[in-house]
Amino acid sequence: MSAPVAAKTPTMDNYTFPVNRLKKQMDNPEKTPLALIACGSFSPITYLHLRMFEMCADFARFSTDFEIVGGWISPVSDAYKKTGLAKAAHRINMCQLAVDQGSSWIMVDTWEPLREEYTVTAEVLDHFNAEINDVRGGVETSGGAKKKVHIALLAGADLIQTMSTPGVWAPEDIDYILRNFGAFIVERSGTDIDEALSTLQQWKDNIYVIQQLVQNDISSTKIRLFRRRDMSIRYLVPEPVVHYIEEHSLYGEDGGSSTHEKDGKKPGESLGAPTPGSSST
Numbered sequence: 360m361s362a363p364v365a366a367k368t369p370t371m372d373n374y375t376f377p378v379n380r381l382k383k384q385m386d387n388p389e390k391t392p393l394a395l396i397a398c399g400s401f402s403p404i405t406y407l408h409l410r411m412f413e414m415c416a417d418f419a420r421f422s423t424d425f426e427i428v429g430g431w432i433s434p435v436s437d438a439y440k441k442t443g444l445a446k447a448a449h450r451i452n453m454c455q456l457a458v459d460q461g462s463s464w465i466m467v468d469t470w471e472p473l474r475e476e477y478t479v480t481a482e483v484l485d486h487f488n489a490e491i492n493d494v495r496g497g498v499e500t501s502g503g504a505k506k507k508v509h510i511a512l513l514a515g516a517d518l519i520q521t522m523s524t525p526g527v528w529a530p531e532d533i534d535y536i537l538r539n540f541g542a543f544i545v546e547r548s549g550t551d552i553d554e555a556l557s558t559l560q561q562w563k564d565n566i567y568v569i570q571q572l573v574q575n576d577i578s579s580t581k582i583r584l585f586r587r588r589d590m591s592i593r594y595l596v597p598e599p600v601v602h603y604i605e606e607h608s609l610y611g612e613d614g615g616s617s618t619h620e621k622d623g624k625k626p627g628e629s630l631g632a633p634t635p636g637s638s639s640t
């Protein structure tokens with residue numbers, strides 16, 4: 360078995376806002392530049408989290424006047440204290456591995472997860488607006504002219520549904536987010552989207568609903584459950600993330616789980632899969 364890759368420790372001291380994949384210049388200056396911000400636990404990141412960005416990119420292209428100029432994942436900080444939340448450094452590393460391997464336009468911002476305190480989503484979106492529009496002046500259209508970027512929350516229907524659950528979000532934050540930023544909402548099985556949006560009608564012009572044409576209900580909860588049951592998680596999360604989870608023994612029964620690589624299997628592979636070289640021929 361190879362030695363575990365040490366978890367890098369990103370810190371606030373070496374923090375810089377990631378813009379390496381921010382589009383330098385718009386393709387169509389007539390359109391409105393759009394930045395997508397996905398907030399959540401990402402414990403761990405799954406293919407569905409990445410797929411949300413792609414679904415939204417198709418939606419924006421075919422059904423809106425927006426042109427996407429960048430996408431960011433903003434994992435929540437350790438202070439969120441949700442069940443199953445791995446340490447922020449691990450979640451950051453897994454998100455980074457997933458986008459490094461699988462995307463040319465999604466970035467991971469470490470500002471929120473590196474903060475000791477919990478940051479409400481309204482403040483997270485303010486941070487992106489400040490970095491993209493105040494510090495950088497927006498994005499270039501043509502001939503050096505710049506346009507302010509529309510910052511929007513990218514979320515699943517379950518997250519928007521929590522906005523109707525009393526006591527979860529401050530009413531003034533809901534108004535602030537949906538009035539100033541808006542949201543792109545991906546349908547999720549188990550959540551009635553009409554019901555979820557019923558109390559948010561006053562902001563309906565700023566809420567875009569994206570249909571999942573291929574129903575996919577991967578969740579981080581299921582990944583953690585599979586790990587506890589010593590079941591395979593391959594092809595549900597990106598391969599480098601499977602390796603990372605194995606190497607760092609994340610989400611196992613007692614904080615650790617066996618690595619099957621030693622049996623000749625790939626990391627994360629099912630124990631029920633045949634072991635190479637064990638056939639009788």
Ligand SMILES: Nc1ncnc2c1ncn2[C@@H]1O[C@H](COP(=O)(O)OP(=O)(O)OP(=O)(O)O)[C@@H](O)[C@H]1O
Pocket residue numbers: 397398399400401402407408411443513514515516517518545546547548575576577578579580581
């Ligand atoms: N299968 C899915 N369909 C639609 N949206 C999803 C799906 N999985 C995650 N999301 C969305 O991704 C964002 C971040 O999700 P989060 O990290 O909470 O993942 P999760 O799988 O719901 O986590 P957990 O199972 O730990 O609650 C949220 O907006 C959530 O609604």
Ligand SMILES: O=C(O)c1ccc[n+]([C@@H]2O[C@H](COP(=O)([O-])O)[C@@H](O)[C@H]2O)c1
Pocket residue numbers: 398399400401434435441478479480481518521527528529532
């Ligand atoms: O800003 C708020 O008041 C607020 C209230 C509830 C949830 N959120 C955010 O929504 C996300 C929920 O993630 P999760 O994993 O609990 O589904 C996470 O990023 C939270 O910070 C934010």
